Amino acid sequence: MERFKDRVNWAEELRRLVGKRTRELEAEENIRRVLEELERIPISAPRGFSVSSVREDRDSD
Known part of the structure; x- marks a missing residue:
């Protein structure tokens, strides 16, 4: 990291990586919650x- 510090903003790279991973984990949680709700229906x-139902619909015309 030291070698590339003049070309890479490591703090920004880490913030971006953590943000991406956080969004992925939130999406996984949301999908899990939706699937749990669907299982209850x-x-x-x-x-x-x-x-x-089809017969009733046909006969109503």
Whole structure:
């Protein structure tokens, strides 16, 4: 580092690196939270729901 101190602003390089890593970690946390929320949402419908919905929609025209 000493050798390149005239060409590299090490403090700025480190700030940029830490900022990038912090954003990556925050993104990972956000994705984890979203996935946890999605897991709580029931995705199943009663048997025959789709068929009856399509028929009802067709018959309404």
